[in-house]
Amino acid sequence: xxxxxxxxxxxxxxxxxxxxxxxxxxxxxxxxxxxxxxxxxxxxxxxxxxxxxxxxxxxxxxxxxxxxxxxxxxxxxxxxxxxxxxxxxxxxxxxxxxxxxxxxxxxxxxxxxxxxxxxxxxxxxxxxxxxxxxxxxxxxxxxxxxxxxxxxxxxxxxxxxxxxxxxxxxxxxxxxxxxxxxxxxxxxxxxxxxxxxxxxxxxxxxxxxxxxxxxxxxxxxxxxxxxxxxxxxxxxxxxxxxxxxxxxxxxxxxxxxxxxxxxxxxxxxxxxxxxxxxxxxxxxxxxxxxxxxxxxxxxxxxxxxxxxxxxxxxxxxxxxxxxxxxxxxxxxxxxxxxxxxxxxxxxxxxxxxxxxxxxxxxxxxxxxxxxxxxxxxxxxxxxxxxxxxxxxxxxxxxxxxxxxxxxxxxxxxxxxxxxxxxxxxxxxxxxxxxxxxxxxxxxxxxxxxxxxxxxxxxxxxxxxxxxxxxx
Amino acid sequence: xxxxxxxxxxxxxxxxxxxxxxxxxxxxxxxxxxxxxxxxxxxxxxxxxxxxxxxxxxxxxxxxxxxxxxxxxxxxxxxxxxxxxxxxxxxxxxxxxxxxxxxxxxxxxxxxxxxxxxxxxxxxxxxxxxxxxxxxxxxxxxxxxxxxxxxxxxxxxxxxxxxxxxxxxxxxxxxxxxxxxxxxxxxxxxxxxxxxxxxxxxxxxxxxxxxxxxxxxxxxxxxxxxxxxxxxxxxxxxxxxxxxxxxxxxxxxxxxxxxxxxxxxxxxxxxxxxxxxxxxxxxxxxxxxxxxxxxxxxxxxxxxxxxxxxxxxxxxxxxxxxxxxxxxxxxxxxxxxxxxxxxxxxxxxxxxxxxxxxxxxxxxxxxxxxxxxxxxxxxxxxxxxxxxxxxxxxxx
Numbered sequence: 001x002x003x004x005x006x007x008x009x010x011x012x013x014x015x016x017x018x019x020x021x022x023x024x025x026x027x028x029x030x031x032x033x034x035x036x037x038x039x040x041x042x043x044x045x046x047x048x049x050x051x052x053x054x055x056x057x058x059x060x061x062x063x064x065x066x067x068x069x070x071x072x073x074x075x076x077x078x079x080x081x082x083x084x085x086x087x088x089x090x091x092x093x094x095x096x097x098x099x100x101x102x103x104x105x106x107x108x109x110x111x112x113x114x115x116x117x118x119x120x121x122x123x124x125x126x127x128x129x130x131x132x133x134x135x136x137x138x139x140x141x142x143x144x145x146x147x148x149x150x151x152x153x154x155x156x157x158x159x160x161x162x163x164x165x166x167x168x169x170x171x172x173x174x175x176x177x178x179x180x181x182x183x184x185x186x187x188x189x190x191x192x193x194x195x196x197x198x199x200x201x202x203x204x205x206x207x208x209x210x211x212x213x214x215x216x217x218x219x220x221x222x223x224x225x226x227x228x229x230x231x232x233x234x235x236x237x238x239x240x241x242x243x244x245x246x247x248x249x250x251x252x253x254x255x256x257x258x259x260x261x262x263x264x265x266x267x268x269x270x271x272x273x274x275x276x277x278x279x280x281x282x283x284x285x286x287x288x289x290x291x292x293x294x295x296x297x298x299x300x301x302x303x304x305x306x307x308x309x310x311x312x313x314x315x316x317x318x319x320x321x322x323x324x325x326x327x328x329x330x331x332x333x334x335x336x337x338x339x340x341x342x343x344x345x346x347x348x349x350x351x352x353x354x355x356x357x358x359x360x361x362x363x364x365x366x367x368x369x370x371x372x373x374x375x376x377x378x379x380x381x382x383x384x385x386x387x388x389x390x391x392x393x394x395x396x397x398x399x400x401x402x403x404x405x406x407x408x409x410x411x412x413x414x415x416x417x418x419x420x421x422x423x424x425x426x427x428x429x430x431x432x433x434x435x436x437x438x439x440x441x442x443x444x445x446x447x448x449x450x451x452x453x454x455x456x457x458x459x460x461x462x463x464x465x466x467x468x469x470x471x
Numbered sequence: 472x473x474x475x476x477x478x479x480x481x482x483x484x485x486x487x488x489x490x491x492x493x494x495x496x497x498x499x500x501x502x503x504x505x506x507x508x509x510x511x512x513x514x515x516x517x518x519x520x521x522x523x524x525x526x527x528x529x530x531x532x533x534x535x536x537x538x539x540x541x542x543x544x545x546x547x548x549x550x551x552x553x554x555x556x557x558x559x560x561x562x563x564x565x566x567x568x569x570x571x572x573x574x575x576x577x578x579x580x581x582x583x584x585x586x587x588x589x590x591x592x593x594x595x596x597x598x599x600x601x602x603x604x605x606x607x608x609x610x611x612x613x614x615x616x617x618x619x620x621x622x623x624x625x626x627x628x629x630x631x632x633x634x635x636x637x638x639x640x641x642x643x644x645x646x647x648x649x650x651x652x653x654x655x656x657x658x659x660x661x662x663x664x665x666x667x668x669x670x671x672x673x674x675x676x677x678x679x680x681x682x683x684x685x686x687x688x689x690x691x692x693x694x695x696x697x698x699x700x701x702x703x704x705x706x707x708x709x710x711x712x713x714x715x716x717x718x719x720x721x722x723x724x725x726x727x728x729x730x731x732x733x734x735x736x737x738x739x740x741x742x743x744x745x746x747x748x749x750x751x752x753x754x755x756x757x758x759x760x761x762x763x764x765x766x767x768x769x770x771x772x773x774x775x776x777x778x779x780x781x782x783x784x785x786x787x788x789x790x791x792x793x794x795x796x797x798x799x800x801x802x803x804x805x806x807x808x809x810x811x812x813x814x815x816x817x818x819x820x821x822x823x824x825x826x827x828x829x830x831x832x833x834x835x836x837x838x839x840x841x842x843x844x845x846x847x848x849x850x851x852x853x854x855x856x857x858x859x860x861x862x863x864x865x866x867x
Contacts, residue, residue, distance in 0.1 A: 332595040337603025345602035365721060366604065372718045394620060394727060396672040398612035400593055410608050412616070412720070420723045423606050435619075446603065454603040 003155030008053025034251035084350030120151030142251025146259025222280030485514025500541035555848025559815025584810035615672025647802025654808030683808025719852015754839035
């Protein structure tokens with residue numbers, strides 16, 4: 001017996017009003033909003049935030065699979081960044097499954113296989129979705145991340161069965177390095193997808209000896225909106241069984257989307273209910289799950305956090321995406337981190353682990369060999385603080401330092417239980433900050449210089465955190 | 472903090488200082504040549520008579536060669552120094568100790584900075600390779616933290632604080648307007664200062680010091696030899712430097728209303744010079760007004776005003792040119808400009824002029840014979856501070 005042990009999602013705080021696109025481009029239409037990764041977020045940082053929802057210090061993880069169609073790095077593994085940010089043991093493996101959107105369901109299938117062999121796998125799926133200005137991908141895409149821990153035991157949702165069908169056809173594709181994906185006419189994809197989906201669904205239900213009418217919730221995830229929409233009718237299921245697709249608020253988050261939608265269902269499902277997840281990406285994959293008695297307790301322990309989105313203008317959105325190049329100030333380009341220095345400091349830089357003096361208890365951020373309180377040398381233990389909230393002791397607005405989202409906010413924060421740190425504050429309207437405000441750490445990409453992404457932590461308002469429960 | 476006093480053992484017998492500003496037509500070598508020639512001429516000596524050189528620059532060159540090549544120094548020791556914005560003062564401190572030790576008879580302290588060739592707004596220092604986790608925050612943003620902290624601690628509201636900081640900028644521009652070497656030689660109205668565009672926190676453009684090129688130099692000899700060179704030497708009374716542990720940014724008890732490094736270096740300097748009450752014993756002071764709130768906090772750290780009272784004394788004009796204790800009579804970093812490696816020696820240059828009665832339109836005449844220079848490198852909570860005291864008279 002294997003199952004989903006925990007699930008989590010992360011939505012960036014910013015939303016782009018689709019009407020802003022049509023207004024800027026002089027086109028018509030555009031309803032609702034899409035989620036937008038901030039200027040300091042990418043698929044890895046989004047993924048870290050989702051993974052932090054499901055991984056606690058005590059969580060045993062044997063393997064991390066990081067999934068994205070928008071990887072920050074090629075050649076180098078992105079999953080090791082997630083692994084380091086979570087402070088996982090070096091004995092836990094970390095692999096990428098990047099490139100195609102289908103990698104999302106592939107990672108889940110692989111994690112299920114691993115679970116039958118006793119392994120607990122963290123599947124982190126994240127995407128930053130873009131397209132040319134005015135394209136459907138630009139307006140209908142959304143940036144998000146989802147995370148699942150799949151392992152032995154029924155967990156919160158037991159895996160009842162899986163089935164898959166594959167075929168080669170060009171519905172959607174993109175060459176490496178291109179910003180925009182290409183698609184054929186949507187009706188062509190619909191033609192190909194529906195039979196493949198019916199086949200996978202038929203197989204999974206037959207394997208489990210259940211009928212489609214016994215399924216309580218159906219999640220359809222894929223980038224061909226027309227195929228998604230038509231599948232319910234083809235399967236002859238009541239529309240209310242179909243999980244909301246978040247199209248009007250978040251947009252389609254590619255690799256992350258199935259996890260995002262599944263999490264939405266798991267937030268509602270009653271113990272014993274069957275859930276059918278169907279992924280349409282270069283074939284069809286069907287996954288049949290059963291909510292367990294452990295689900296309500298899991299939900300109660302991890303209440304959905306309030307969503308307080310911030311609006312982003314279309315001009316800023318294009319700037320953050322690198323589409324609109326704006327005049328920079330006369331300030332030096334950032335220096336990239338030096339790989340040996342970053343490697344030496346990995347527990348600090350990626351894991352945000354300081355040090356605590358074993359003699360007097362003083363907490364040091366960053367870690368220090370000599371205690372700044374009692375002076376003892378080399379009497380330190382690692383002290384992870386990424387999960388600890390803090391309060392703003394002082395802050396200032398820096399209008400000189402370059403940022404894609406000026407002005408830069410510098411916050412000096414005091415952590416609960418000790419430790420002071422100063423760093424950039426993100427996901428915030430500078431007008432609203434006050435001394436005493438509660439903040440939490442968030443993993444971000446500070447900048448990219450000389451082809452090196454510089455990841456580190458910032459603070460954000462405690463009430464800025466969002467999860468996938470917006471609809 | 473202990474440092475043995477060398478009070479009255481070393482004298483400054485000649486100084487040179489270039490105009491500070493945007494020297495599009497001069498490079499580092501030109502500035503060094505101009506300042507050193509000025510100092511040599513002032514002392515009435517040739518380059519060959521200088522036994523050793525302490526040369527400071529933050530980032531305009533490496534090694535003693537940066538000085539020895541343009542000056543064509545003939546195989547003498549040249550020590551290149553760097554201690555951030557306190558670099559200039561460091562050259563004086565080290566040259567003076569070398570002379571006091573007896574190792575050299577004549578030494579030159581010289582500092583330079585060529586900032587305007589970088590093409591950047593504000594300072595843009597190259598950093599050593601690192602792990603990429605240090606906050607990239609501008610200098611004005613760091614120093615802007617002083618204002619709200621001071622306001623909160625002493626109950627000064629936003630409007631009042633703006634008036635205080637504006638007065639400091641206004642005063643330093645008033646003084647700079649009287650200084651032919653200053654970068655900004657015009658008075659600026661309080662209205663214009665108040666309305667200047669924000670740079671960081673509540674600090675506007677006029678709250679920031681000038682980014683300038685420039686160089687300054689001093690000739691240092693043993694006090695007993697001073698009158699061979701000039702009838703009016705000035706004598707070193709104290710030299711103090713404190714590098715703090717840099718724990719401010721990680722210390723929850725640090726409240727951004729003081730520079731402990733300044734307090735400690737000042738205490739040490741006053742002890743060396745035998746100064747009990749700086750407010751009444753000093754004729755004036757040149758302090759590190761990199762940003763207007765820095766000057767405000769320095770008034771209290773240096774003991775010129777009791778804690779929580781400097782803001783009022785600023786508004787009362789106590790530190791104006793005709794005030795009780797004039798501060799930055801030459802215009803300070805604010806309007807003289809701040810070529811980093813030269814600034815500490817530029818402060819000393821004003822002492823040289825004032826104590827010899829050569830400051831012309833801005834000459835202070837309050838009968839006191841001591842002057843203080845205070846030079847800061849770094850940021851609130853993590854900095855180095857120099858405090859020096861010079862005087863025109865030998866102690867009794």
